[in-house]
Amino acid sequence: MARKRVTLAQVASEAEVAVSTASLVLSGRGTEVRISEKVQERVRATAARLGYRPNAVSVGLRKGSTSTLAFVSDSVASSRLAGEMIKGAIEAARDRGYMVFVGETGGNLTLERQLLDAMVDRQVDGIVLASMLTHGRELPTGLDSTPTVLLNIAVDGDPGMPVVLPDELQAGRDAASALVDAGLTDIHLIGSGPRPEDVRTISAAAHLRLQGILEVLDAHGLTPSSGHAINQWLPPEGFRAANEILDAGTPQAIVCFNDRLAMGVYQAVQARGLRIPEDVSVVSFDDASIAAWLRPGLTTVALPHRIMGKRAAELLIDSIEHDRAHPDGPAATGVHLVPMPVRVRESIRAHD
């Protein structure tokens, strides 16, 4: 087990040069300090022959920076999202030579504290703090001593660090526009509404999506025909709300606040022998995988989790490397809105 790694000293001794010479050559600064091409070649050859790889732990201790990022999220049940964000972040990190520690807190603040400490102990160069539900929350302390980016965490006031958020407001507008542009005017809401204050969840998405929808409706002189503010956005709730609507007559269109609610709506509509989109149009949010699997395909405004994760890691690395170059410069900051693209499928039918 663990056959000993070859060290720089071994390479140097084998190549009959001093350790510092080997170090210089292998870090690419050989020519810069004018080490003879012959010696450089010899060092490189023996390094390759011995399979030398620098010990990153030692380099980390020496340089104080480890090319390592921390990704800490609270990902609860609805976790598919988390996975994509993490992947996006890992991918971006890898492209820039960083590795990432991943931690999950399950919303437990004590655990979060421990995880963050453990990561800082391991000298991570920066932290992505992610949440699965965008609601405001208290930030852990001590984040100001390490570059940090907030991912999918809406915070009141200026957190003094970059924040990556999906553009839910525009998503709301786009969803409503998709319906209105199709000539639909009898529009029902399932998830939140009908009034701006009718929101039952802590998610910031609910407020913003609703606001965007109402804004567009209002611009066309419309108001929601009904609204069903719901706490849990799952298929059974969508099913129930859809039935309430259907009991009062066939609606032209329904906006679901996420795809799982839409799934329940499909079930209720189809159970009555009605057809989507011929009888009722449906639009939704998230673009979870079921959106493509439903029949007919569900038109939905996608939450680009992977891109968000990627964006967060990129901002973080930019910030780390900027800090390194300008230690006394101002810290990076600002809200970065990631656009939510509309995935057009077959659940909306143009109305004359």
Add this chain to the structure above:
Amino acid sequence: MARKRVTLAQVASEAEVAVSTASLVLSGRGTEVRISEKVQERVRATAARLGYRPNAVSVGLRKGSTSTLAFVSDSVASSRLAGEMIKGAIEAARDRGYMVFVGETGGNLTLERQLLDAMVDRQVDGIVLASMLTHGRELPTGLDSTPTVLLNIAVDGDPGMPVVLPDELQAGRDAASALVDAGLTDIHLIGSGPRPEDVRTISAAAHLRLQGILEVLDAHGLTPSSGHAINQWLPPEGFRAANEILDAGTPQAIVCFNDRLAMGVYQAVQARGLRIPEDVSVVSFDDASIAAWLRPGLTTVALPHRIMGKRAAELLIDSIEHDRAHPDGPAATGVHLVPMPVRVRESIRAHD
């Protein structure tokens, strides 16, 4: 930014003891080497006052072990699974004081090599190598120099390291039994079959599930009424296969090789005005989230991804710590089958 961390030397100097004394005390071995209670208290107090935390990088360099694991997977599109495995592993690791580096290769062997190297450079204590589709594959070289556990990777011959796999064979038996025990005898297969060799995917799951199903059927003097070997296990394919079956008459029961196929089956069955389970019983595999959302709830044999991840991390840590205690003992090995529990919902109806 990055206000300097307090070091052990500072604590020692502040507490007016030698560094080694402070080290001993803070690592809990103070009493063991009989350091006066008074001194110990003083050291602990100043450490706490200064907010001292050991620098894990330094410890790693010194001890050669970093309390860090690598989790490398190839997770392709069907990624929800990966997320759960990772979480299980992270959770188990955290419980035992380990942190985990996560990497994704997307099936790219070059990338895998780089990732593995980068992790080994960072002195990880062990590696979990995971795959999303269980098919046999070549193992990267050099894995024998670091403790490794294979997760969801079936390999021909003895890999010389622990392997964690779901018990697909038993799952196949259980799925078939659920139907047979309900008195159903007209059983159709969607995904693989009807003969043992009718498998169109590289996934090991397909073979084993089929084998388990056929075994039970055979034990009851039954054979599949039809089998539909499919390459891509997605709803449209399930829909199409179900229609083929329905065109020939109403089947008593259908076994779907995963929940997405089952979703397509639901769509086809319900589009014809038939009802599940009154007219057709359905059983499936995976227990993806749609299984619970479908109406009626889909009875399915769950793939316990989280538990598998957890198990892999535990085995890995056991192996690491065992190696440390017995450096010349034999390496851990063996295949660890994780049971796949049946989630009984409402898609099977007893037949007289």
Add this chain to the structure above:
DNA sequence: CTGTTAGCGCGTTCAA
């Protein structure tokens, strides 16, 4: 019982 010393593997002065 406590303090001194020597590295872990590497990068970086500073002399030669």
Add this chain to the structure above:
DNA sequence: TTGAACGCGCTAACAG
């Protein structure tokens, strides 16, 4: 142009 020496922060021998 190259080599010797120091130190990042910590642990583990070994003296005292």
